[in-house]
Amino acid sequence: MKSLSREEMAELLKSLSGKILITTHKNPDGDAIGSSVGWRNFLKKLGKNVKVILRDRIPYFFDFIPGINDVEVREEISEEFDWVIITDVSEAKRTGFESLPAKRSIVIDHHITAEPFSDYYIVEPEISSTCELSYHIMKLIDESLIDRNVALPIYTGIVTDTGSFSYTNTSPETHHVASELIKRGAEPYLVRRNIFERNRINRFKLLELVLRTLEFALEGRVAHITVYKRFLEETKAYPEETEGFINYPRSIEGVEVAVFFKEIEEGKWKVSLRSKGSVNVAFVAKRFGGGGHVMAAGFETEGNLEDIKKDLFRELQVEFDKISKL
Ligand code: 5GP
Ligand code: MN
Structure with a gap:
């Protein structure tokens, strides 16, 4: 287990090769879905072979997120991967999977109670969300790859984890990141309408x-x-x-x-x-x-x-x- 800085994590992610699995915690929320799908869309643009597999069903109101239809929901993962990236969670059992068959593992998380079990990890408990942290790392890799397909899921996770920019985890930097994401194509009202205005x-x-x-x-x-x-x-x-x-x-x-x-x-x-x-x-x-x-x-x-x-x-x-x- 090795803790990495943002720069080191960026270098590591840039260098990944082979089959990459991305997963997150069970009962996935906006930050879990935004970060896993955001990373999928970003790493795909970087030319990587990535697949998102989740244990639990995705709530219907996230269906507007680009790439969401390629997410697989399964009870177990049988095929072998070279890498697994686990977002928004630091305890293996919280992924809901018995095993994560990958040669090496990476955790990207922001919980104060984090207990990373992976080969490499970055945990920043002060930051609003895994999505905000992911944005900073993506920028260090190649900011030209942060298009609307990446910005929209990342923006969504920040909105849900900050209670629409109102919880104490909202910092000036959170607003700054949101501003950059909007410039890159994330539409605030599209997110609001889908997440908060589609109640059944x-x-x-x-x-x-x-x-x-x-x-x-x-x-x-x-x-x-x-x-x-x-x-x-x-x-x-x-x-x-x-x-x-x-x-x-x-x-x-x-x-x-x-x-x-x-x-x-x-x-x-x-x-x-x-x-x-x-x-x-x-x-x-x-x-x-x-x-x-x-x-x-x-x-x-x-x-x-x-x-x-x-x-x-x-x-x-x-x-x-x-x-x-x-
Ligand atoms: P919620 O109550 O919305 O499910 O979760 C609130 C926060 O507590 C989230 O940040 C979530 O990750 C964390 N949390 C909820 N349930 C668990 C749990 O069973 N284990 C751990 N480690 N964290 C949890
Ligand atoms: Mn989170």
């Missing part, structure tokens, strides 16, 4: 059910919501249509941490955490085997929901106690 009515039916589960804990500092599998069946909504629901409990005055419990299957839960900044939810998630960022993190766990809540709220109480001592 099923999503609202699901939201109605989920908001009824709203509850508070730790004297109103924690608000939590739950989606049960049966809600998805009842409303015929897709799992990815819960994206953004956690912003409702977080938006409540006095709430410091919002929690979203998602039933994956019986006894199996995905837990999303959002903070307003006082509590570092990445460290809390890490204690449950997950990870993420200061204000957005998550983990997967098994068991009874009431027990999971008890364990999680106890850990959150520890964090609140730390703050009150400051």
